[in-house]
Amino acid sequence: MSHTVVRCICAIGQSGQLGLNGHLPWEGNPGRPFVEDVARFFEITKGHVLLAGPKTIGSVPKFAFEDRTIDVIRSSMRPEDVLKKYHGRVVFIGGGPPVWDVYAPFIEHWDVTKLPYDGPADRWFKPEWMVAAKKKP
Numbered sequence: 001m002s003h004t005v006v007r008c009i010c011a012i013g014q015s016g017q018l019g020l021n022g023h024l025p026w027e028g029n030p031g032r033p034f035v036e037d038v039a040r041f042f043e044i045t046k047g048h049v050l051l052a053g054p055k056t057i058g059s060v061p062k063f064a065f066e067d068r069t070i071d072v073i074r075s076s077m078r079p080e081d082v083l084k085k086y087h088g089r090v091v092f093i094g095g096g097p098p099v100w101d102v103y104a105p106f107i108e109h110w111d112v113t114k115l116p117y118d119g120p121a122d123r124w125f126k127p128e129w130m131v132a133a134k135k136k137p
C-alpha cells in the first residue's frame, strides 16, 4: 500500500449517541448487538493503527495494545504530520468528536454501526463529518 488509508469505525445509538461520562453510553450492556460490536471493532482494527484523543485511548483495554498500533493524538499536532507518520498503513481515527471535527475530511471510509440504544449521552455523532470536504491548501 503506497499511501495512508484513513478510516473510521464507530458505534452510535439510535439518535447518534456516542459517549456518556467518558465511556460508551451502553457500556456493560450484555446484549448481543453490543457485545458483537466490540468484538467486531477489535477484529477490524487488528494489525492496524488506532489514533484517538486522550480520553478515548485511556479507555482502551490493555490487551488491545498487543495486536494493533495505538497512539494518542493531541490538538497541538497537525493532522497532515500525524498521518504522514503512518505512511502505508491503515489508520483508524477513533474520536472523540473534536478529533473527528478535524480529521473527518481525511477519512475515506466510515464504518458506523447503529446500536439499539435509546438513552442519554454527552457526546454525539455529527452526520456532517461524513461529507466534510478537505480545505484547499
Ligand SMILES: NC(=O)c1ccc[n+]([C@@H]2O[C@H](COP(=O)([O-])OP(=O)(O)OC[C@H]3O[C@@H](n4cnc5c(N)ncnc54)[C@H](OP(=O)(O)O)[C@@H]3O)[C@@H](O)[C@H]2O)c1
Pocket: 009, 010, 011, 012, 017, 018, 019, 020, 021, 022, 023, 024, 025, 052, 053, 054, 055, 056, 057, 059, 073, 074, 075, 076, 077, 079, 094, 095, 096, 097, 098, 099, 102, 123
Ligand atoms: N461510540 C464510539 O464509537 C466512540 C468512539 C470514540 C469515543 N467515544 C466516546 O467519546 C468520549 C471521549 O471523547 P472526548 O471527545 O470527550 O475525548 P477524547 O477522546 O480525549 O478526544 C478529544 C480530545 O482529543 C484531543 N485532540 C487530538 N487531536 C485534536 C485535534 N486535531 N483537534 C482537537 N482536539 C484534538 C484534544 O485534547 P488535547 O487538546 O488535550 O490534545 C481533545 O480534547 C467517551 O465518552 C468515549 O466513550 C465513543
